[in-house]
Amino acid sequence: MNDSGNRTIKLGVIGLGRAFGLMLPTFAGDRRVSVVAAADTREAARQRFVADFGGKAYATAEELCADPAIDAVYVATPHQFHAQHALLAARHGKHLLIEKPLALTLADCAAIVAAARAAKVHLVVGHSHSFDAPVQRLRALVQSGAYGAVRMINAINYTDYLYRPRRPEELDSAQGGGAVYNQAAHQVDVVRFIAGGAATSVRAITGAWDRTRPTEGAYAALLTFANGAFASLTYNGYGHFDSDEWQGWIGEMGQKKAPGTGVPRKSFATLQDETAFKNARNYGGENYSRGNPTPPAAHNHFGTLLVSCDRADLRAMPNGVMIYEDGVGRLDALPPPAVPRSEVIDELYRAIVDDVAPLHDGAWAMATMEVVFAILRSAREGCDVTLSYQVALA
Numbered sequence: 001m002n003d004s005g006n007r008t009i010k011l012g013v014i015g016l017g018r019a020f021g022l023m024l025p026t027f028a029g030d031r032r033v034s035v036v037a038a039a040d041t042r043e044a045a046r047q048r049f050v051a052d053f054g055g056k057a058y059a060t061a062e063e064l065c066a067d068p069a070i071d072a073v074y075v076a077t078p079h080q081f082h083a084q085h086a087l088l089a090a091r092h093g094k095h096l097l098i099e100k101p102l103a104l105t106l107a108d109c110a111a112i113v114a115a116a117r118a119a120k121v122h123l124v125v126g127h128s129h130s131f132d133a134p135v136q137r138l139r140a141l142v143q144s145g146a147y148g149a150v151r152m153i154n155a156i157n158y159t160d161y162l163y164r165p166r167r168p169e170e171l172d173s174a175q176g177g178g179a180v181y182n183q184a185a186h187q188v189d190v191v192r193f194i195a196g197g198a199a200t201s202v203r204a205i206t207g208a209w210d211r212t213r214p215t216e217g218a219y220a221a222l223l224t225f226a227n228g229a230f231a232s233l234t235y236n237g238y239g240h241f242d243s244d245e246w247q248g249w250i251g252e253m254g255q256k257k258a259p260g261t262g263v264p265r266k267s268f269a270t271l272q273d274e275t276a277f278k279n280a281r282n283y284g285g286e287n288y289s290r291g292n293p294t295p296p297a298a299h300n301h302f303g304t305l306l307v308s309c310d311r312a313d314l315r316a317m318p319n320g321v322m323i324y325e326d327g328v329g330r331l332d333a334l335p336p337p338a339v340p341r342s343e344v345i346d347e348l349y350r351a352i353v354d355d356v357a358p359l360h361d362g363a364w365a366m367a368t369m370e371v372v373f374a375i376l377r378s379a380r381e382g383c384d385v386t387l388s389y390q391v392a393l394a
């Protein structure tokens, strides 16, 4: 357990779905936060929350945000509600932890950033995989200057993304569905973090190859950066090859995984049936399983990340960073996490308690979303897209 610091941040959660389930081990294991209240439209989730946490459960986000016991609100509702819920929480003076993607338009991203500034509250956007300890270590190695400038980044991930149970809007790109909004938000964040943040242009192609799930399931994108670095991003969510094989069969959450255990392509008669299936497996649902309570074997990851610097190639691994120099590799090892994703709480805690501006703030997340929107536009129009809202790291 991480119990550094004397203050406990009292957190209210809006949206007790899959994202909350993934953050639950973090909230339960890190004493710097205590989840004291939640809001969800599903009654089963509210009942389970009261049983598990003994906290207050509200049917609406408005009631939760008005609760004076809460310091910060974790917005974990579907993307289309992020702006509405973030603005509401900021109006009530609550600090914000908002799930990726920040919002579905640049105007909504800007509105969230402005609302947090006006309310003088801190805003952290995550979890995103640029929080992962191996990615943070890789960035520190780059910053040390020992390996020279970052020149080229390759980020590759093959998953079963498209065939996990979905809500209807998750399969509709117009409503924020598909691999670009949902998965590029991670991959772009990671490569911006390593390359210094300020991307300059994007050229991309997307693939939507399954008519029964008519949204992007794959993309390839080439990003250029102000410092001359470039990054190639490849994602395939069609569930054939699983690139966790290249991570020694460690899954995205750092868990050990048996080889070749993808999600079977379950078919549903209607989209409503699929939503019901998803909700039944979500927090409070009849098929909900909290999963293995023991800490994961390794760190979260988002597929292969290989960074070429002047004097070395650096590869993020679930258990550290491989450093390759002149054909010889060695592991800069990281012990497994005591609490997964505690890096998110590090940033949130430093912001709220010590008033240190977080790296993953609204402007950072808006810049990531600008790249995400540019991937879609570049693919649609067949053009390079120039970027103008980028944020460089100090």
Ligand SMILES: NC(=O)c1ccc[n+]([C@@H]2O[C@H](COP(=O)([O-])OP(=O)(O)OC[C@H]3O[C@@H](n4cnc5c(N)ncnc54)[C@H](O)[C@@H]3O)[C@@H](O)[C@H]2O)c1
Binding pocket: 014, 015, 016, 017, 018, 019, 020, 022, 039, 040, 041, 042, 045, 059, 060, 061, 076, 077, 078, 079, 081, 099, 100, 101, 126, 127, 128, 167, 182, 282
């Ligand atoms: N960082 C990650 O690893 C990660 C993983 C999964 C999801 N996410 C993000 O989390 C967000 C939610 O996705 P999800 O997969 O958890 O969705 P989900 O459908 O599993 O859960 C959403 C929850 O919000 C509730 N909800 C919906 N509308 C609401 C409202 N108006 N007021 C209160 N509650 C409401 C639903 O009942 C449900 O419990 C998305 O933005 C997604 O991108 C992030």
